[in-house]
Amino acid sequence: MSSDAPVGARPPAGKTFFGHPRALSTLFLTEMWERFSFYGMRAILVLYLTAAVADGGLDLAESSANAVYGTYNAMVYLMALPGGWVADRLIGARRSVLWGGVVIAAGHYVMAIPTGWSVFAGMALIVLGTGLLKPNISTMVGDLYERDSPRRDAGFSIFYMGINLGAFIAPLITGFLGEKVDWHLGFGAAAVGMTFGVLQYVLGRRNLGDAGARPADPLLGADRRRALTRIGVASVVVLAVLLVLLVAGWFTVDTVVNLLTVVTVLVTVGYFARILTDREISGTERSRMKAYVWLFLFAASFWLIYDQAGSVLNIFAADQTDRSVGGFTFPASWLQSVNPILIIIGAPLAAALWLKLGHRVSTPTKFAVGLVLNGLSFVLMAAAAQAAVGGDLVSPLWLVAVYAIQVAGELSLSPVGLSATTKLAPVKYASQMLGLWFLATAVGDAIGGQVARLADTWSQPMYFLTFGLASVVLGLAAVMFTRQIRQLMAGIH
Incomplete structure (x- = not known):
């Protein structure tokens, strides 16, 4: 693309x-x-x-x-x-x-x-x-x-x-x-x-x-017909699998969700394996792709937490925040507008900051900052959840603060990752790497959806604190291995 x-x-x-x-x-x-x-x-x-x-x-x-x-x-x-x-x-x-x-x-x-x-x-x-x-x-x-x-x-x-x-x-x-x-x-x-x-x-x-x-x-001629045939066969296979699930009585929400999660991970693994084993890419390009694997894993871990804003945090907003203003209780979903308005405000500031810092802060370090901030947002959510223990409604400003920290993390990782994707891409796969970057979000969201099941069984403070600290630790680990990742990037900052 x-x-x-x-x-x-x-x-x-x-x-x-x-x-x-x-x-x-x-x-x-x-x-x-x-x-x-x-x-x-x-x-x-x-x-x-x-x-x-x-x-x-x-x-x-x-x-x-x-x-x-x-x-x-x-x-x-x-x-x-x-x-x-x-x-x-x-x-x-x-x-x-x-x-x-x-x-x-x-x-x-x-x-x-x-x-x-x-x-x-x-x-x-x-x-x-x-x-x-x-x-x-x-x-x-x-x-x-x-x-x-x-x-x-x-x-x-x-x-x-x-x-x-x-x-x-x-x-x-x-x-x-x-x-x-x-x-x-x-x-x-x-x-x-x-x-x-x-x-x-x-x-x-x-x-x-x-x-x-x-x-x-x-695609022209026979190549086009061959591709369309394969698409048709793949479509029939998908429908056949769904039919088998339906007839066997396994066609449930959880079964389909679990199956799609596995498919997402397998597609990603297959995509990376295809690129890394391609003999037509140079040694330098292969080294850069190895660095990109680490950045990809960091990004997927980031989205695993970040995109729970619309699920776990949205439910928290509906059930455990005091949304009454002047006798009107505003919808919980209105808090989903906080993130984009903060991005509109923060994006120019982040762009100016990275321009000023130049190459003094490397790409892996910026990813690490994003992971740490993302983790701290969940640590703050743990405090908000603890304040809501016992049925007390907490101020929605807790969520506003959480989203503000997450947006700061996103601006440290997302645009930087998109830029790194284009710079680290092997020449042969240059047009496909944007799709590979989208896969980081796909993997993070798929696994994040499974992880979010724990929010229904663990205590909320434990849930937020566990995954918040895990993200902080991962971010600090990324800092420790920054030099090794930069060496794999072979001259790319």
């Missing part, structure tokens, strides 16, 4: 968007509405799954709901790999984004149907659609600029503002509708948001020029 533009893939001249190609506004709004739908649904998902049937929910155990949430997030990021391949080899980024948006919207509309099965069917569609849209819309942003254009980074900065703007607004709307009116109405609001995104994408297609219009490396 290369973000390098093919020759001639320039948008038409004319009006600009904050000094950038007009097409950026089309992609900005598409991404904003896609993130609105994604984070809007995600903000109320676990709350709906655990709500009593009398309150319109599914009354799942918190352990199962947390595992579903983690696995859902994992599948979204895992599908970025085949989604990028489909665009590069079959239909191009532009059509991938369009069809991805349509499938996402369909998934949210299915979730809006007031039945239990609709939620899981809708999530499956959203996973497929996001896999097509998410990696390829970023590719199209890159297509708007020359490879060495000084405006390229600024264009991506504006684009990522759309991500966090959608993520900030979404819980405020879907959270109110879902928690105060009807859960499925909240899911419906996410569907409407994605519909807006698709409509404006279609209407703005004239601004896109040739960006993403054709596959970067298209």
Whole structure:
């Protein structure tokens, strides 16, 4: 999924968007509405799954709901790999984004149907659609600029503002509708948001020029037929496995979640094994990939904790925080808007800090800082959980403080990791490494969903303190091995 533009893939001249190609506004709004739908649904998902049937929910155990949430997030990021391949080899980024948006919207509309099965069917569609849209819309942003254009980074900065703007607004709307009116109405609001995104994408297609219009490396003739046959066979195998589970009576939420977790880990192991055993990559490239394995494990450990904001911490917000302000009890899901607004505020500050520090702070050290901060956020959560022992409601400012620490950790690790991914990538796999970076989130979320089951059996202070300290220890260990990792990076800072 290369973000390098093919020759001639320039948008038409004319009006600009904050000094950038007009097409950026089309992609900005598409991404904003896609993130609105994604984070809007995600903000109320676990709350709906655990709500009593009398309150319109599914009354799942918190352990199962947390595992579903983690696995859902994992599948979204895992599908970025085949989604990028489909665009590069079959239909191009532009059509991938369009069809991805349509499938996402369909998934949210299915979730809006007031039945239990609709939620899981809708999530499956959203996973497929996001896999097509998410990696390829970023590719199209890159297509708007020359490879060495000084405006390229600024264009991506504006684009990522759309991500966090959608993520900030979404819980405020879907959270109110879902928690105060009807859960499925909240899911419906996410569907409407994605519909807006698709409509404006279609209407703005004239601004896109040739960006993403054709596959970067298209399969033709027999190769294309062979690939489509394999896709068809794989689809039949997946359906057959699901049918066997259904007939055998094993088709339960927990069985499917466990199976998908195993698949996520196996895909990741297979991907790394393929690269590290490839005889066409040089010794230096292999050394850098060994360093990247460590960074990948650190990142997966980070997301394992960080992405519990929408599951374990969201349930804590609903059950154990005092959310009354002037006689109005605001929805627990509103606290999911804290993270994106803090990122909007903190991202420019973090960028300025790393620019000032330059190479004095290495990539592994920045990862270590992210892990330590992430761990400290859970240590603080342990204190909040201890204050809530006995049924006392605690101030939501505890969660605001936790999210602030986590965002500081994210800004130390996530953008740095994305940059390191591009720098450490073997030349042969340069276009696939972004998908590999997404896999770190997938693995972290998949395993995190399983780990979060313990929150339903351990005492809350013990749960948060155990995993918080584990992350701090891992971060300190990363500091100790920084020199060895830097040596493997072979000149990359």
